[in-house]
Amino acid sequence: FDIEVSMLRQVHEENGLAPSVVELVDAFTYNGQGCVVMELCGWGDLGALLAMRGPLTEIEASYFASQILEGVAAIHSANIIHRDLKPGNIFLTEGLRVKIGDFGVSVNVKDRKMGIVGTPGFYAPEMLLGDVHTAAVDIWCLGTIIFLMLIGRMPGLTTESKVLYDDTFLDRFTLRRSVKRLLMQMLALFPESRPKARELKSRPFLSKRNRPDQLRVATFLVPPEYEPTHGPPAPPTTIVAAITPLAVAASQEVVLAATPVEEHAVSANNSDIIATARIVNSPVPINEDAAISEQAGPKRPLSSMTDDKETKRVKVVADKDEATDN
Known part of the structure; x- marks a missing residue:
């Protein structure tokens, strides 16, 4: 100290x-x-x-x-x-x-x-x-x-x-x-x-201190169920997320080992962090439709995930109203 x-x-x-x-x-x-x-x-x-x-x-x-x-x-x-x-x-x-x-x-x-x-x-x-x-x-x-x-x-x-x-x-x-x-x-x-x-x-x-345009300002993809209440705004075509202690620990474990980072992405458990690493490392520009974990199964845009939440919420309210009417 x-x-x-x-x-x-x-x-x-x-x-x-x-x-x-x-x-x-x-x-x-x-x-x-x-x-x-x-x-x-x-x-x-x-x-x-x-x-x-x-x-x-x-x-x-x-x-x-x-x-x-x-x-x-x-x-x-x-x-x-x-x-x-x-x-x-x-x-x-x-x-x-x-x-x-x-x-x-x-x-x-x-x-x-x-x-x-x-x-x-x-x-x-x-x-x-x-x-x-x-x-x-x-x-x-x-x-x-x-x-x-x-x-x-x-x-x-x-x-x-x-x-x-x-x-x-x-x-x-x-x-x-x-x-x-x-x-x-x-x-x-x-x-x-x-x-x-x-x-x-x-x-x-x-001697280069200006950030190159191709360097994406991104950290980790936010899991669909996690809704951060603070953090820097996300620029267009960029996915930004809050870094949890677990995410930081997992990332440091990957990068500090004396073998290629990419090998760890293959051999490590297919967590959201690793799956996201593959997405962001892809040459395809990031957008909402592409930002889906490899584990998630069929492709679903992030917007549809929030729509699902809203649909469920509306359905719950409707069920309550129907029960009241009965």
């Missing part, structure tokens, strides 16, 4: 209101428990979006990566290392704007911390080797996030696996040469070989 509050304040004091970093609204203690109030990020997190969409296009991944880098640069300018950058800690506000959160394991660069902290799959090599942590830890994590966004799975490296450091490793993936080169640099074995955050800002892939 104290660490997170201290680090957030330090970042914002150093940068004004730091871009792409979650805003600290208040912090207090209640019944002996620390409470942190932060700005509302009502559109979920990057992990949930990846679980729904699967791998992103280069222009879509570039949009998110550019914003994450902006936040990382602000964090590093305050001499702080986040140490737990991952899709689940990249929150999204309205319009899919990025906000980095969860500073619970962050440290000051001068502390020269060692050991393994953060999330499995995102550990930098120097963590596994017991070396001192530097800002390069976050560059490694950002490179891993970019890899996940583009490829749909984790690099899956260990201290014994040197496959990433082979120049031919990324050749198996359909990526532009400049993007492959960027990933090789960010995921370099030695931390001193990785570019600094401020240096990366000049890279074309990491």
Whole structure:
């Protein structure tokens, strides 16, 4: 609690209101428990979006990566290392704007911390080797996030696996040469070989901050029986839903595993979340007639579902009236 509050304040004091970093609204203690109030990020997190969409296009991944880098640069300018950058800690506000959160394991660069902290799959090599942590830890994590966004799975490296450091490793993936080169640099074995955050800002892939038109502003499909009482308005041809804790947990479980997201969509239980992921990931534009879970059987437009409810309600009223007349 104290660490997170201290680090957030330090970042914002150093940068004004730091871009792409979650805003600290208040912090207090209640019944002996620390409470942190932060700005509302009502559109979920990057992990949930990846679980729904699967791998992103280069222009879509570039949009998110550019914003994450902006936040990382602000964090590093305050001499702080986040140490737990991952899709689940990249929150999204309205319009899919990025906000980095969860500073619970962050440290000051001068502390020269060692050991393994953060999330499995995102550990930098120097963590596994017991070396001192530097800002390069976050560059490694950002490179891993970019890899996940583009490829749909984790690099899956260990201290014994040197496959990433082979120049031919990324050749198996359909990526532009400049993007492959960027990933090789960010995921370099030695931390001193990785570019600094401020240096990366000049890279074309990491300088796109305007949301591409083809990136749908959507989260999860609302089940027909659920009627949210609040939430952002749904733009035309876009399906928006409230994110329940269950949905978030399920999506994070899907995306953080070290196998392709699409494989999980096939192997996992065919829940509404997974079925919706398939719908939204379809090249066919989303509309009410197409937004039906694969489990639902024959296609029924969402409007007909509400009509059914209204019909049932009217029938119940009619039955009551008939009983009264009798």
